[in-house]
Each structure stands twice: as C-alpha cells, then as structure tokens.
Amino acid sequence: MKDDVKFLASDSLKGRETGTAGEIAAAEYIASRFEQIGLSKKGQQNSYFQTFSFKPKSDPHQQITFTNDQGDQMITGTNVIGFLNNEAKHTVVIGAHYDHLGMGGEGSLHREGEAIHNGADDNASGVAIMLALADTLQQAKNLQNNYLFIAFSGEEMGLLGSNYFTKNATLPLDGINYMINMDMVGRLNEERALAVHGVGTSPVFSQSLFSSNEDFKLVEHESGVGPSDHTSFYLNDIPVLHFFTGQHADYHRPGDDAEKLNYTGMKDIKDFIYTLMLDLDDNGELAFRKTKDESEEVPRFKVALGVVPDYLFDRKGMRIDGVSENKPAQKAELKKGDVVIQLGAQKVTDMMSYMKALSAFEEKDTTTVTVKRKDTILKRKITF
Template sequence: MKYSFWLIFIAAFVSCRQEAPKVYTLQDDVAFLASDSLKGRETGTQNELMAADYLVQRYEGIGLSPGGNAGTYFQTFTFKPKKDPHQEIQYVEASDSTITGTNVIGFIDNQAESTVVLGAHYDHLGMGGEGSLHRGEDAIHNGADDNASGVAVLLQLAKRLKDGELKGNNYLIMAFSGEEIGLLGSNYFSKNPTIDLKDVTYMINMDMVGRLRDSKVLSVSGTGTSPIWPQVLNAYNPGFELVLKESGVGPSDHTSFYLQDIPVLHFFTGQHEDYHKPTDDADRLNYEGMEQITDYIMEVIGELNDNPKLAFRKTKNESEEVPRFKVGLGVIPDYLFGGEGMRIDGVSEDKPAQKAGLMKGDIVVKMGDSIVTDMMSYMRALSVFDEGDTTTIVILRDGKTMDVRVGF
C-alpha cells in the first residue's frame, strides 16, 4: 500500500515539474534567435519562419492574444526583390519571383482607449549579401545585437506588461520582418494596420540594444516627436549617459510610425566592429546592460500609464540633408559620441582611412578646408571629394592634434 502511495506521489511530482512553465531569460531568447541553426534569419526564408514560430511559442507562453491577420499572430507581406538599389519596393501578389516576409504580432487587451506599440525587427542578413560588411566567403550572420537583442528586450517587456499592473493602455507587441532590406515589415503594417492607428498613443522601438558600453552611453532618437519625451526620459534616467536625438526619421522601424504622425522613441547602444558581420554572436552581448535598458523602458511606460494620448510633433528630417558621396573614407563613425568632431569607431580593411593610418578612437576635427563638428558636418565635408583626390585630415589622437594625408 505504501509502495503504491509513493508511486502515485512521485508520478504527480514529476508531472507537476514537467508542466511548470519555463522562465525565459534575455540570454535564452538571444541564444535561439542568434543560433547557427537559423542561418541568419533572412527575410522570406524558411529560417526566418523558424524564428517566427519560436516567437509565436513565446507569445503564447506569455499570454498574448493574436494580433495579426485572420486571428493569427502573423501578418505576411509579399514583394519583388529590387534590381535597382534606388528602386522603391512594391508590395505585390505572391508568385514564383516574389518574397514573402512575416511580421509576428501579439496583443495585450486591457480594454483601454489607447494602445502602445512596442517593436523590434527579428530578420537579419542570412549568409551575408548586399548589406554585409564581411569580406570573404559567405558565412552565417547571426545578428545577435542586430537584432536578437531588441527582440529579447521586447519579449521581457511583454511578459512584465502582461503580468503587471499597468492597465492604462493596451499593448501591441510586434516583431518586424524585412527591416534589413528597407523597413518593409513596419512600413507594410503602417499602411495595413491590424488595429486603428488613431488609437496608438506612441511607439517604442528597440534595435541593437545589446552592446551597452562601460560609459553607459545610450542613444534615444525621436525625442522631438512629442513634447513630453525629454522630461520623462531625463526624470527616470537611472544613470545612462543619454544621447537624445530629436528626429523621428532614422534607419529603423520607428520611422514607419513617425510617418503616420505617431510619437516614437528608438533605443540604440551604438555600432561596433561586429556590425553586419558573422562575428555578431550571442556571447558578445552585455546582458546586464540589456536588463538595465528593459527596466528603463518599463519606467517610461509606467510614467505614461495614466496619461492622455500623447501630443505629436513633427521633427526636422535629417536624412533629407544627407549629401551624396562619390568616395568613402572607410570608417565606422561612433554615433554615440557627444563631443566636437567625428570619432572613428572602426576602420575597414584596405580603405583610404586604413592606408592613411587612421585608427579606432581618432576624432576627425577638420577635413580639407572644412571644420568637422559633428556627423552632419563630416558628411558635408566628405561629399566634395572625387575619386583620385587627396586631402589633409586633422585628427585628435590621445589628446594630441595630428595631420594625416589621405587619398581617395
């Protein structure tokens, strides 16, 4: 009799343990999304669909309702690949020559009047291709920072919002497809929304939030899209060195919502030497930093929980002022640098900068006759040169001024 009792007890115990839901960490989500098995999550591939299925599993585990089309978590869009890089992509009916991307959308319905959109793109470059900065044979571009990091933070936010007390808004949770080839998934959603965009009070986007530096520099764009943003961001800043940028237009999915007159914020920890390369792997991320960013965004959301719908304000479109270039210096600018000049965050092999001896950390303060005070003045200065030209670049290195001769 005792033997039978213990068998029943053990079976029940094992059953309970098997049914206990898994608690997912930031590391868990990044490890799967940035694994070699997904081969870089290129838009429209079976590998991207595997990532999409994983996200559905995570949404269901969190308790999100389907927010896509026809009662599903999916919103698909179909397009023809561009032959001309300047050609605008058109959405078309599916055929043998088209590609179909898949947005993954969940919803938290708090029966509120307003909805907050939280988003991050989950596609990446696959084996490389046009967007890759890798030189050599094709290789898997896992995209741990770009943008498994943003998706992992998105999932943590969704879990906290589903389980928490912030019921003043509904929440639409979106993992975008097609970002790497032109913000296609967010653009399609903004023109074919699954909710009424008039109810959206604001949108927060996370793209490359996995490499917070020791200096704790955090870029937040879109701060001019609503008068309340600077006040809230500064009031609840736990110690980040914030670089606030007003423009609602930029190279990520928040742009699609800004263009629909929705206030936006875009969180970003900066580019790095592994950007768009096969070396952007899960073991290189700062998970403690990602947790701090998650906490910060939750504080911002919490402060706005009982607010009326945010006022929208148009901002200066900096992208319209970007000049065209006939040559390149071959550097990765440090977009988080807040000082005078343009600080170099990386140098490409066999390009003018490397040949001239420029190094990571150098700050360009003059190019030819032009003073360089920021990224925009650097781009204007670079745009005047043609192939075959030479010029003198003045840099600061370790606090000392140096003249460097560069040939394009």
C-alpha cells in the same frame, strides 16, 4: 533574454533572411513566447502571424510593392503580433525586427563569400528586450494603455514589415498612442551611452526620458525618421522613440554572435524603458510633433575616408569607431578612438560638419586630416 538571443542567433536559423525556413522558425518561436507570456493573438485569422508577399527588387532604386500573388519569384514575410488588452482607449506599440541577412548578400559588409549572419545584436537583442518588456507589462497592474508587441519581418529589405503593418493594421491606427522601437540594443558600452531617436516627435518625451534616467549617457536625436521600423509609424503621425547602443565591427558581418552581447546592459535598458513607459502611462493621448528630417540635410559626397563613425559620441569632432581595410584612413594610420577635428580647411565639430567637409573632395584629391588621439593632436596626409 540570453536564451531568446541564443535561439534566434543560432546557426540553425541560418541568419533569418526574410521568407526563408530560418525566419519562419524564428517567427514560430516568437509566437510560442508570446503565448507563454499570455499575450492574445493579433495577427490575421486569429493567429499571431501577419504575412505579406512581395517581389524582390532587381534595381536597388526600385520601390517594392506588396502583392497577393503567390508565384515562384515572390517572397513572403511574416510579422508576429501579440496583444496585451487592458481595456484602455489607447494602445502603445512595442516593436523590434527579427529578420537578418541570412548568408550575406546585399547589405552584408562581409567580402569573403557566403557565411551565416546570425544578427545577435541586429536584431535578436531588440526582440529579446521586447519579450522581456511583454513579460513585465503582463504582470503590471492598473495600466492605462493597451500594448501591442510586433516582431517585424523584412526590415533589412527596406522596413517592409512595419510599412505593411501601418497600411494593414490589425487594430485602428488612430488608437495608437506612441511607438517604441528597439534595433541593435545589445552592445551597451562602458560609457553606458544609449542613443534615443525621435525625441522631438512628442513634447513630453524629453522630460520623461530625463526623469526616468538614472545612469545612462543619453544621446538624444530629434528626428522621427531613420533606418529602422519606427519611421513607418512616424510617417503616420504617431510619436516614436527608437533605442540604439551603437554600431560595431561585427555590424552586418558573420561575427555578430550571441556571446558578444552585454546582457546586463540589456536588462538595464529594459528596466529604463519600462520606467519610462510607466512615467508616460498617465499622460493620456500624447501630442504628435513633426520633426526635421535629418537625412534630407546629408550632403552628397564622392569619396570616403574609410571609417565607421561613433554615432554615440556627443562631444566636439567625429570619433572613429572602426577603420576599414585598404582605405585612406588605414593608410594614414588612423585608429579606433581617434577624434577627427579637421578635414582639409573645414573644422569638424560633429557628424554633419564631417560630412560637409567630405563632400568637398573628389577621387585622387590629397588633403590633411587632423585628429585628436587622447591628448595628442596628429596631422596625417590622405589621398582619396
């Protein structure tokens, strides 16, 4: 896995932006790894590749549409698809996106000009675990599912590769049993907190996760909708699980490099997912269940505290995972690790109550934020 990440997150690929020479080199590398592992080709025209073309958005709210036209303004993305055929009735999809932000631009949180965004965690880590799972599953015996491995292109531009695949699947969609997605799985922390999204999309998932887990602190989320490629499959009534080790200060910045990943943690995640898949293997066709779209409940707000929330925190409050420069939180001397327990008159018990509290304020409003710092309760005045 370390070798795979080192190649994919090397400066020579210049951040693997969709349609660039760096992304094509990454696609060829993944295809060569599929061949080395012994997966058969399941792309277009007896190849590992599935290409799609689109015109980039001029308006951020515009919907991207796929086209067969090949003009100067078109971008071509490339999904890489390998197949492990066990002659089974159903197929499990194991996916991870391999594109990233190139030299920055839209989506980057880097403000100091162009720089290579190597995306080691986002998402060379997911691709590396996918390849390790492919190797392990290839050597397993008597499995009752087939396995389709997909390295998605265009995720950072709006889940384009997974969206295209579900509209142009290279095997029947109704034969897909469930989908596992890994996006940012390279920074397992000391608490061994691992977020799993989509747990509510099949009745069997929760029990299988529990029985397969030995030492992870699992943070489970019901919804099958989220900002990664599993969403494209959920919207086609396919059960999904998405694994995630949390955001960090290098997210969508040039500092997301290979030497910062927790490779022992990645191996442990790979082993856990493999154990989970073995547990699910004799369940036949999994029942699909629709879940509440948590994103629809998010209140709109006009101001920001200027923090990165810790999405793996599962106790009362909203724990701060990072503080942005020159924002209200920094000016109020809030720190990474502080737990926000009240904002103005609103008590904060979780992310949703934090966002509801934030939605009550406008620019230039002044209020008090209450945080717990270790065993101390602190109150700070902030102005938005």
